[in-house]
Amino acid sequence: MADEPIDVMVLGGGIAGLGAAWRARELGRSAVVYEARERAGGLLDHFTVDGFRFDQAVHLSFATEPRVRELFDRTPHHTHPSDSRCFETDRWLKHPVQNNLFPLAAADKVALLKSFLARPDAPAGDDYESWLRHQYGDAIAERYPLRYTRKYWDTPAAQLSTAWVGNRMRRAELDEVLLGLVTDETPNTYYTKEMRYPKAGGFRAFIDPLIADTELRTGHRVTAIDTAARTVCFNGGAPVAYRQLVSSLPLPLLATLCTDMPAPVRAHARQLVATSIDLVSVGFDKPLVSDLWFYLYDESIWASRGYSPSVKSPDAAPPGCSSLQFEAYSRGLLSRFEPEALKANTVQALRTLGIARPEDIVVLHHCRLPWGNVVFDQGMETHRDAVRGWLADQGVRTCGRFGEWDYLWSHQSLLSGWNAL
Ligand SMILES: Cc1cc2nc3c(=O)[nH]c(=O)nc-3n(C[C@H](O)[C@H](O)[C@H](O)COP(=O)(O)OP(=O)(O)OC[C@H]3O[C@@H](n4cnc5c(N)ncnc54)[C@H](O)[C@@H]3O)c2cc1C
Numbered sequence: 001m002a003d004e005p006i007d008v009m010v011l012g013g014g015i016a017g018l019g020a021a022w023r024a025r026e027l028g029r030s031a032v033v034y035e036a037r038e039r040a041g042g043l044l045d046h047f048t049v050d051g052f053r054f055d056q057a058v059h060l061s062f063a064t065e066p067r068v069r070e071l072f073d074r075t076p077h078h079t080h081p082s083d084s085r086c087f088e089t090d091r092w093l094k095h096p097v098q099n100n101l102f103p104l105a106a107a108d109k110v111a112l113l114k115s116f117l118a119r120p121d122a123p124a125g126d127d128y129e130s131w132l133r134h135q136y137g138d139a140i141a142e143r144y145p146l147r148y149t150r151k152y153w154d155t156p157a158a159q160l161s162t163a164w165v166g167n168r169m170r171r172a173e174l175d176e177v178l179l180g181l182v183t184d185e186t187p188n189t190y191y192t193k194e195m196r197y198p199k200a201g202g203f204r205a206f207i208d209p210l211i212a213d214t215e216l217r218t219g220h221r222v223t224a225i226d227t228a229a230r231t232v233c234f235n236g237g238a239p240v241a242y243r244q245l246v247s248s249l250p251l252p253l254l255a256t257l258c259t260d261m262p263a264p265v266r267a268h269a270r271q272l273v274a275t276s277i278d279l280v281s282v283g284f285d286k287p288l289v290s291d292l293w294f295y296l297y298d299e300s301i302w303a304s305r306g307y308s309p310s311v312k313s314p315d316a317a318p319p320g321c322s323s324l325q326f327e328a329y330s331r332g333l334l335s336r337f338e339p340e341a342l343k344a345n346t347v348q349a350l351r352t353l354g355i356a357r358p359e360d361i362v363v364l365h366h367c368r369l370p371w372g373n374v375v376f377d378q379g380m381e382t383h384r385d386a387v388r389g390w391l392a393d394q395g396v397r398t399c400g401r402f403g404e405w406d407y408l409w410s411h412q413s414l415l416s417g418w419n420a421l
Pocket residue numbers: 011012013014015016017034035036037040041042043044056057058059060061062220221222223248249250253277327371372373399400401402403408409410411413
């Protein structure tokens with residue numbers, strides 16, 4: 001065991017852990033960040049295949065907070081309009097669909113509008129399905145968001161709470177729905193008007209200055225934590241002592257690592273579920289026309305969402321080439337997709353979407369993210385608070401998307417780390 005305890009020991013070298021170390025430095029304390037992988041960055045990191053660089057899922061920044069902007073704006077970046085579209089079986093609709101139904105057949109428009117006008121005045125229950133039916137009416141809810149929920153959350157909407165919704169779902173307004181039925185010249189109602197992305201180096205470039213300032217121990221996987229003794233073991237080695245522990249590791253994982261966590265608290269941790277994500281990354285030997293990002297309602301396409309790395313920044317692909325990445329979601333750590341079948345489904349999807357032919361593809365790559373989005377099962381907060389409460393009682397601060405166990409964007413994860421001290 002080291003003679004002198006680490007003053008602030010931070011577990012996880014994603015943006016939240018880096019934010020916690022930043023705050024520690026500001027407070028005049030010394031912090032060391034321990035990261036299992038060979039590089040810092042966590043979900044904001046990227047990988048490269050045959051000259052094509054891919055982030056790990058869409059990643060665009062719409063941060064407004066001065067502290068975050070002060071960091072991110074040090075990196076030269078592109079600014080994109082936040083326009084996106086949705087694919088429904090045989091047609092593209094602007095996002096959000098309920099405000100952009102113009103391309104539908106007249107009879108469909110009448111049916112959706114009648115159902116919208118007859119929507120319930122209040123949700124029938126606290127669950128997400130009731131909320132959707134109340135917002136949009138049965139016909140729109142069933143044709144679009146309920147369908148999308150099965151793909152994106154891999155969970156029935158009736159099982160989910162609405163705690164995560166915030167500004168992620170546009171509330172239905174009669175004027176907006178009517179306008180979108182009669183014209184395709186509708187305004188962009190997305191919750192942010194612009195999306196920023198580094199000109200070079202992928203999304204991670206936004207946090208490169210922070211990484212450069214951080215004392216990092218990469219290749220250090222936490223294998224045991226003893227909160228009573230205030231020690232952590234890495235890669236099965238000897239205990240390392242700390243004065244203050246900050247963790248950005250996923251709570252269910254942390255629960256398995258804390259050797260002194262009581263069984264009832266562990267039982268709460270086992271109730272916490274996140275989605276995992278299969279990423280299919282595709283490189284093309286020619287420039288292709290694509291949206292910055294898009295939603296896929298069509299069930300014959302297994303991915304829920306796609307985006308173009310080379311539209312985010314041309315430096316993501318070799319000259320004259322272009323790229324896309326598709327995200328397919330599963331509830332829990334195990335995938336519901338077989339990788340080769342998912343790749344074949346993606347190639348077929350490219351045809352269906354009218355974006356590319358198989359002969360245009362020069363890179364077709366699959367990988368997995370074990371921790372994607374926190375699932376807001378009804379009552380989840382009780383379990384989360386029990387786990388975080390016990391950890392807080394032991395003096396362990398938890399931060400970030402998986403330490404707070406919340407639907408945090410990158411800027412929120414950074415501030416979560418900052419606020420942990
Ligand atoms: C599909 C998807 C799309 C997203 N799109 C956007 C977007 O467009 N814009 C945006 O702002 N945000 C986006 N986000 C959110 C953003 O990715 C997160 O808020 C942020 O990256 C979370 O950072 P974190 O540090 O909390 O977690 P992570 O980045 O997961 O960091 C945790 C770190 O802990 C490490 N670790 C795990 N286990 C151990 C162990 N045993 N020992 C040591 N280290 C360990 C991991 O390797 C990792 O580096 C998206 C997220 C997802 C999933």
